[in-house]
Amino acid sequence: MVSLVDPMRLLLSFPASLLASSIAVAAPAAHHASSSQYAAHQTVTEQQAVGVYDLSGLPQFSGKVVQFLPSPHGSVTGLVLEDGTQVLVSPEQGHTLAGLVKPGDTVSIRGLKARTLPLIRAFGITSPRGRGMQDNFISMPQQSTEMIAGPDIVLHGEVWLSLYNLDGQVTGAVLKDHSVVYLSAREASRVAAWLKPGQPLYAVGTGSSGELGTAIDAREIGPSANQLTGIAVGNGPPPGPAPGSAGYDIIPGSEEH
Template sequence: MRTLLFSAVSFFVASTVAVAAPASKPAASASFAAHQTVTEKQATGLYDLSGLPQFTGKVAQFLPAPHGGVLGVVLTDGTQVLVSPDQGHTVAGLIKPGDTVSIQGLKACSLPLIRAFSLTSPRGRSMQDSFIVMPQQSPEMITGPDLVLHGDIWMPLYDLNGQVSGVILKDHTVIYLAPREATRLAAWLKAGQSIYAVGTGTSGELGIAIDAREIGPTAAQMVGVAVGNAPAPGPAPGSAGYDIIPGSE
């Protein structure tokens, strides 16, 4: 009887140990994740980008933003590689013109445009999109010196939505326009044509770029344009027509 009782207890203990043993593995994994440094977590990124198409190309120039930083790069074959605005500040420290870079992202169907989610330099350093959208300043909050740009157009400039948002000149300077203004002035924005523009912007080692306030095929033919996302011209606040919605009369 005592032998039977001892055998039953031994079987119960052995079974408990056998069942409980695998549970220690997830605990160890969770412990490792909990002790990862911030740098390690940022290096791996939040999302797995391995399924995205990969591209390579040689950098011809940065795409400087008109009020600081960069929005991406242009490759020597004319492909524009855009990153999210909150990641642009890392691009200039990661790569430089002349570098051959590796890109993971999505290519536009019919435009020379790649939306990059990861960039890797020839030195092995990488940038991965955090997918966090940072608030952008409105045009009214930005001031800067007036710059005058003129030269022959290399190509139209695109935004992340694939809309024409200005032009890149052959001397690598960049003129930004609101997409609706670029559509209105499309006849002036063709590759090879000369263009003049005046607006606020920046000039530095990353390049020259402006938000055009006036633009035209010659200095004598420039017209005024709405800057950035400013509302279209209309009745002044406080005037009789300010509170009237067009078409509702």
């Protein structure tokens, strides 16, 4: 004899099975929606990671980040790896880099390494968390011509690294306390002996100091506070004799007549 309970159980179980199948169908949609929301949130970063150019043909490097290379204007020009290699990016990518990695991270880099100098021009950087950026700019300004207004910042300590630009020219120094002193390549060549690793350095100039680091455009520099020489900032003319000195009132070239 057929029990009447069985059809009832069948009818009662039907909504439950329908609900379960609805959840099973809806689950991928929910996952897709969350993925879309994440992608939308990461739009800028993902576009930078993909970029316009295929970087797979460029050499790949890796290393642990020790510090950022802050600019005197408060942005970031690159970073320094644990082995002292300087990794440079364009100014347009500086703030993206600062939000992508942090000191202590081991990063993957696609770029071009200098033949003999500890220098990499990075076109792609990936963090250990899998996020990346791609720099499509082939060239970058070597030094800002903008003058910085503000109080002087005094930096002093032992030089850790000579600072380079993309042409491989010395343009300053990174001190052991991670602060950065910038000079024009012309002025740096004039005081090159003071910018070598291990040398004591005292520098005065305007710049910025914040979470990303401290950097100045040096206006005076020397091995100590008592041995300072004037430095031309940017592309300005070299400084003349100090006020009160023997040559202060002499117009260059006039003594020949």
